[in-house]
Amino acid sequence: MVFPKNFLWGGATAANQCEGGYLEGKKGLTIQDMITGGSLHSPRLFRGTIDKTVFYPSHEAVDFYHRYREDIALFAEAGFRCYRMSISWARIFPTGEENEPNEEGLAFYDQVFDECRRYGIEPMVTLNHFDIPWNLAKKYGGFQDRRVIDLFVRYAECVMKHFRGKVRYWLTFNEINFGLLNMGAYKSLGYLEKEDAEKQEFVPKDALHKNLPAQLQAMHHQFIASAMTVHLAHEIDPANQVGCMISHITQYPLTCEPKDMLETQRKDRILNKFSGDVMVLGEYPSYMKRWFAEHGISIRQEPEDAAVLKKGCVDFYAFSYYMTNCATVRTDAAQVEGNLMGGAKNPYLQTSEWGWQIDPDGLRYTLNELWDRYHIPLMIVENGLGAEDKIAADGKVHDSYRISYLQKHIRAVGEAIADGAAVMGYTVWSALDLVSSGTGEMKKRYGLIYVDRHDDGSGDFRRIPKDSFYWYKSCIKNNGDWE
Numbered sequence: 001m002v003f004p005k006n007f008l009w010g011g012a013t014a015a016n017q018c019e020g021g022y023l024e025g026k027k028g029l030t031i032q033d034m035i036t037g038g039s040l041h042s043p044r045l046f047r048g049t050i051d052k053t054v055f056y057p058s059h060e061a062v063d064f065y066h067r068y069r070e071d072i073a074l075f076a077e078a079g080f081r082c083y084r085m086s087i088s089w090a091r092i093f094p095t096g097e098e099n100e101p102n103e104e105g106l107a108f109y110d111q112v113f114d115e116c117r118r119y120g121i122e123p124m125v126t127l128n129h130f131d132i133p134w135n136l137a138k139k140y141g142g143f144q145d146r147r148v149i150d151l152f153v154r155y156a157e158c159v160m161k162h163f164r165g166k167v168r169y170w171l172t173f174n175e176i177n178f179g180l181l182n183m184g185a186y187k188s189l190g191y192l193e194k195e196d197a198e199k200q201e202f203v204p205k206d207a208l209h210k211n212l213p214a215q216l217q218a219m220h221h222q223f224i225a226s227a228m229t230v231h232l233a234h235e236i237d238p239a240n241q242v243g244c245m246i247s248h249i250t251q252y253p254l255t256c257e258p259k260d261m262l263e264t265q266r267k268d269r270i271l272n273k274f275s276g277d278v279m280v281l282g283e284y285p286s287y288m289k290r291w292f293a294e295h296g297i298s299i300r301q302e303p304e305d306a307a308v309l310k311k312g313c314v315d316f317y318a319f320s321y322y323m324t325n326c327a328t329v330r331t332d333a334a335q336v337e338g339n340l341m342g343g344a345k346n347p348y349l350q351t352s353e354w355g356w357q358i359d360p361d362g363l364r365y366t367l368n369e370l371w372d373r374y375h376i377p378l379m380i381v382e383n384g385l386g387a388e389d390k391i392a393a394d395g396k397v398h399d400s401y402r403i404s405y406l407q408k409h410i411r412a413v414g415e416a417i418a419d420g421a422a423v424m425g426y427t428v429w430s431a432l433d434l435v436s437s438g439t440g441e442m443k444k445r446y447g448l449i450y451v452d453r454h455d456d457g458s459g460d461f462r463r464i465p466k467d468s469f470y471w472y473k474s475c476i477k478n479n480g481d482w483e
């Protein structure tokens with residue numbers, strides 16, 4: 001295999017899905033603390049107040065908050081060179097509006113990063129992984145309000161200064177392109193309508209197209225906040241490298257009918273390329289103008305915004321990759337599920353237990369497309385298989401299906417590197433089992449390490465490395481090959 005010597009092999013998590021300790025260390029509430037568990041067929045519900053009789057998966061999650069030492073020791077045993085994780089904004093600024101940071105929050109992450117460094121693991125930190133402080137969602141409607149830009153940048157500046165020398169790789173917003181989609185608008189933008197914030201319970205979906213102008217305005221504010229952060233990161237420490245984070249949902253035409261091809265291009269531009277183009281090239285792409293006009297979208301921009309975007313282009317392109325979908329103009333095409341959005345079914349692909357189409361070749365294709373377009377280093381910061389793992393009679397977890405998934409995708413990365421793409425790393429989603437973001441389930445397990453925690457809140461949080469853990473260890477040891 002052709003992986004570079006310093007390739008960042010590792011695993012990934014997000015604070016809201018693994019930490020728990022939701023009110024410990026003076027942490028404030030986040031929007032994730034307000035949503036219940038769900039499943040593939042029953043949506044997670046938003047509740048404007050915490051009801052003690054209801055189970056909220058993020059409140060304890062998988063208890064990384066108390067077990068990070070044990071977890072990082074296991075990551076080290078697997079040979080991780082990189083651990084992608086996120087800081088919970090509300091641990092540092094509990095309401096998002098304080099003038100001074102919460103020292104207990106900073107101390108917690110100091111310990112986490114020190115622990116990583118002890119084992120020579122490079123942390124890669126997402127500043128906001130779907131968990132904006134609840135106060136900012138309720139009071140400002142999240143990033144809809146321009147004032148939230150400064151609140152985010154103050155937080156980013158604080159942590160980048162405090163952790164200078166401990167963290168060199170940063171991602172600004174997780175899957176920023178999800179701001180366009182149903183539940184994504186809530187999770188990514190903290191998008192809440194005033195009347196929804198006051199409701200006892202609602203499903204934070206169906207925002208798409210209903211409030212598209214407001215969502216795009218909020219995304220604009222995130223783009224500005226991100227660009228300002230990139231600029232600051234370089235000022236604070238020239239060694240800092242900052243990436244975007246896009247959920248790349250690669251689109252294939254369902255048929256070779258030219259109208260399907262155009263539909264594929266349209267979807268790909270809106271979903272994938274739009275955010276990447278703004279963050280890598282530093283300007284709004286011309287193809288969005290017509291779409292904005294057709295949807296009555298006119299983004300309010302300040303005179304300095306264009307220059308801010310240009311000055312804050314990211315250093316590398318990070319993305320999550322789970323599946324590909326098909327696009328078509330036909331209305332009778334069979335549909336499949338997907339990461340926040342599904343698409344037309346591809347007859348050549350198998351799906352996961354949760355209906356996501358598995359497509360390793362698509363990863364090679366995607367890496368090549370991204371490299372050709374941007375010519376900056378690429379990193380796959382999420383890729384993995386959600387499955388209902390079980391502990392076998394021998395007390396182990398034999399997840400051969402996950403090994404096979406990872407092997408095929410890692411081979412595809414190797415092929416893309418051989419094709420000429422500059423790929424700097426790969427972090428498996430997820431390093432250990434954690435709460436599913438989409439469904440709130442524990443039974444949708446992605447981890448290399450099993451965690452004894454279940455959807456009814458039972459379990460003792462015991463960690464059990466799965467077969468995939470040992471396989472991945474050998475893969476890292478052999479830099480992309482395995483015994």
Ligand code: BG6
Binds near residue numbers: 175247320
């Ligand atoms: C990405 C997110 O959307 O996909 C993660 O960045 C998430 O937070 C992952 O967990 C898998 O999605 P899900 O819904 O299966 O947890």
